[in-house]
Amino acid sequence: xxxxxxxxxxxxxxxxxxxxxxxxxxxxxxxxxxxxxxxxxxxxxxxxxxxxxxxxxxxxxxxxxxxxxxxxxxxxxxxxxxxxxxxxxxxxxxxxxxxxxxxxxxxxxxxxxxxxxxxxxxxxxxxxxxxxxxxxxxxxxxxxxxxxxxxxxxxxxxxxxxxxxxxxxxxxxxxxxxxxxxxxxxxxxxxxxxxxxxxxxxxxxxxxxxxxxxxxxxxxxxxxxxxxxxxxxxxxxxxxxxxxxxxxxxxxxxxxxxxxxxxxxxxxxxxxxxxxxxxxxxxxxxxxxxxxxxxxxxxxxxxxxxxxxxxxxxxxxxxxxxxxxxxxxxxxxxxxxxxxxxxxxxxxxxxxxxxxxxxx
Amino acid sequence: xxxxxxxxxxxxxxxxxxxxxxxxxxxxxxxxxxxxxxxxxxxxxxxxxxxxxxxxxxxxxxxxxxxxxxxxxxxxxxxxxxxxxxxxxxxxxxxxxxxxxxxxxxxxxxxxxxxxxxxxxxxxxx
Numbered sequence: 001x002x003x004x005x006x007x008x009x010x011x012x013x014x015x016x017x018x019x020x021x022x023x024x025x026x027x028x029x030x031x032x033x034x035x036x037x038x039x040x041x042x043x044x045x046x047x048x049x050x051x052x053x054x055x056x057x058x059x060x061x062x063x064x065x066x067x068x069x070x071x072x073x074x075x076x077x078x079x080x081x082x083x084x085x086x087x088x089x090x091x092x093x094x095x096x097x098x099x100x101x102x103x104x105x106x107x108x109x110x111x112x113x114x115x116x117x118x119x120x121x122x123x124x125x126x127x128x129x130x131x132x133x134x135x136x137x138x139x140x141x142x143x144x145x146x147x148x149x150x151x152x153x154x155x156x157x158x159x160x161x162x163x164x165x166x167x168x169x170x171x172x173x174x175x176x177x178x179x180x181x182x183x184x185x186x187x188x189x190x191x192x193x194x195x196x197x198x199x200x201x202x203x204x205x206x207x208x209x210x211x212x213x214x215x216x217x218x219x220x221x222x223x224x225x226x227x228x229x230x231x232x233x234x235x236x237x238x239x240x241x242x243x244x245x246x247x248x249x250x251x252x253x254x255x256x257x258x259x260x261x262x263x264x265x266x267x268x269x270x271x272x273x274x275x276x277x278x279x280x281x282x283x284x285x286x287x288x289x290x291x292x293x294x295x296x297x298x299x300x301x302x303x304x305x306x307x308x309x310x311x312x313x314x315x316x317x318x319x320x321x322x323x324x325x326x327x328x329x330x331x332x333x334x335x336x337x338x339x340x341x342x343x344x345x346x347x348x349x350x351x352x353x354x355x356x357x358x359x360x
Numbered sequence: 361x362x363x364x365x366x367x368x369x370x371x372x373x374x375x376x377x378x379x380x381x382x383x384x385x386x387x388x389x390x391x392x393x394x395x396x397x398x399x400x401x402x403x404x405x406x407x408x409x410x411x412x413x414x415x416x417x418x419x420x421x422x423x424x425x426x427x428x429x430x431x432x433x434x435x436x437x438x439x440x441x442x443x444x445x446x447x448x449x450x451x452x453x454x455x456x457x458x459x460x461x462x463x464x465x466x467x468x469x470x471x472x473x474x475x476x477x478x479x480x481x482x483x484x485x486x
Contacts, residue, residue: 036422037397226423293400293420315399315422344418344425346402 008053009145009204010211017222024225025118027054032224039227040317043193047151048223049214052199053207056120057140058127061110064134069111071266072130073104074250074259083108084173086190090258091115091123096249096271099126101240101258103190105174112174112186114146114199116240130267145207149214150197150223150231157217158187158198168198183209192228194235194360230314233323236286236355242296242312243284243325252280252327283333284311287341287350288357289322294341294350300326301340301347307332310341316357323357324350361481362389364455368471369480370431375455376474378465383432386459387419387450390484396421398447403460409435412470416461419450432470434463 005028014021019030030051032039042048060069070077075089086105093099100123102115115123120141128137149158155168162177169175174188186201202210214220223231229239238244244253251259251272259272287294287310294313299306313324324341332339337352363369367377373391377384392398400420410416410430417428439461443449450458465471475483 031423032396035397037399230422291400293422293425295425315420317399317422320399 006054008051009207010051010053010147013208013211014051014222019222019224022225025054025116027117029054030222030224032226033222036224036226036230037317039221039223040230042221043151043195043223043227043231044318045152047149047153047157047197047217047220048193048195048227049211049220050148050150050223050228051145051211052148053145053204054117055141055146056113056115056117056123057144057146057201058113058115058124059110059138059140060113060127060131060135061138062135064132065111068131068135069104072127074263074266074268074272075104076260076263077104077106080104080106082106084169084175086172086174086188088258090250090255091126092250092266092268092272093126093246094267094271096268096275097246098240098244098248098250098253098255099123099246101238101244101255103188105188107174107186112201118241143204145202145204145210146199147202147207147210147214148191148193148197148199149220150191150193150195152195153219154195154197157214157220160217161213162187179210179213185210192237193231194237194356194358195231227317229312230317233312233314233325234316234318234356234358236357238284238325239312248284248327249275249280251275252282252284254284280330282308282327283330284325285328285333285337285352286355286357287324287326287339288353289324289341289348289350291322292341292343292346292348293322294324294343294348298324298344299342300324300328300350301342302328302332304340307339318358321357322348322350328352361484362455363477363481365477367455368431368474368476370429370474371480371483372429372431373484374429374431376431376471378471381465381468382437382462383434383465384459384462385431387428387454388480389454391426392451392454392458395419395424395426395451398450401443401447401450401460403439403443404436406436406439409433409466410463412467412473419447428460430463431474432463433466435466436461437464438462
């Protein structure tokens with residue numbers, strides 16, 4: 001491994017657990033421990049914990065913070081005026097193309113943005129360049145650690161860590177909490193797996209203790225980025241870089257729901273109006289493959305002709321089938337449309353389905 | 361690392377059990393461990409013939425795809441059908457139930473180029 005890769009505060013824990021480490025967005029991250037299939041199923045059936053400390057974290061505060069963010073993010077910030085409320089939203093450029101997707105949390109004291117590790121500097125620079133003087137920004141990425149705790153038994157385990165009087169925040173809400181009365185954390189009822197659970201923000205000096213505390217429960221397994229990808233793809237959740245990038249707009253990407261039509265005055269809004277009126281030329285579709293694993297870059301065909309390429313592609317451990325995303329001409333985007341994917345030397349049928357792949 | 365002595369090995373991590381003029385072929389424990397959990401195996405049809413070194417199929421895990429190389433030349437006379445529904449058998453029992461194909465050996469002299477267990481172990485130990 002190169003010396004120039006960044007390590008999260010949990011790096012030594014991953015190595016001690018025998019994780020296979022890889023380069024992800026410049027970070028040295030665990031792709032798997034026991035194995036992707038095993039970790040995937042452990043999260044769906046019990047509890048999985050994920051080191052997501054590499055994700056970008058910014059605090060936005062000051063008098064002008066609300067108006068600034070509402071004018072810069074696509075989703076309607078008025079929907080999260082309640083203290084603790086959070087929402088999924090997009091950061092667009094003037095052309096209406098996607099700089100990043102992220103979650104913004106209203107902690108009551110300020111706004112917390114958690115966004116993709118790969119876009120940390122792009123997000124920061126864009127926000128900083130556009131902010132007015134009465135807004136302060138702090139990059140908390142290096143000062144904090146972040147652990148996701150996901151699975152049907154997650155809340156049971158967390159009650160044992162936070163104490164009998166602890167109640168989890170409501171879904172898409174964030175609240176402070178204290179472990180054993182002394183480790184201060186923020187607990188967000190959000191996640192990227194489709195299972196119930198939370199994401200916990202802690203100071204980087206406390207994150208190892210939290211990780212070990214969670215792992216001390218036999219029902220908890222450490223989960224790497226490999227299973228994180230199969231879990232989110234089964235749910236039809238998009239991944240920046242695979243399912244959308246700076247060349248894509250939210251309408252084509254199937255994320256128009258995060259850009260309410262009634263909201264005006266944010267960066268990219270006019271461009272979106274035009275795209276909505278004209279209708280997108282291509283659309284992101286979800287493709288189910290009966291036998292075989294479609295992978296990034298594989299050709300997608302319609303009646304023998306190449307019409308797109310696979311963006312996200314993997315195996316679904318829960319379904320035992322292949323799953324993929326691809327941008328295809330809008331007229332071929334209806335669920336039920338039969339397409340094909342060329343998997344190296346074979347061509348396999350691929351059916352457009354309405355996400356999620358895994359119906360819970 | 362398990363390396364049964366009743367068989368020969370190729371440098372590409374396949375094992376070969378010879379019975380008369382037939383050879384049963386699979387992948388070694390080293391290979392299945394490196395792959396991770398196998399989710400898909402692509403095997404040839406009965407009747408297909410291959411030369412030594414030819415790609416006869418593929419084995420896939422979530423994160424990687426590996427080609428399978430013929431350790432000897434021959435005609436495929438049987439394939440392990442159970443792997444279509446239970447590819448993980450390759451991880452669970454790579455030397456037994458995880459066998460992949462059986463071929464009729466075309467050229468017995470090629471067997472001399474295969475490795476004994478100790479030589480194969482030495483080749484992967486660097």
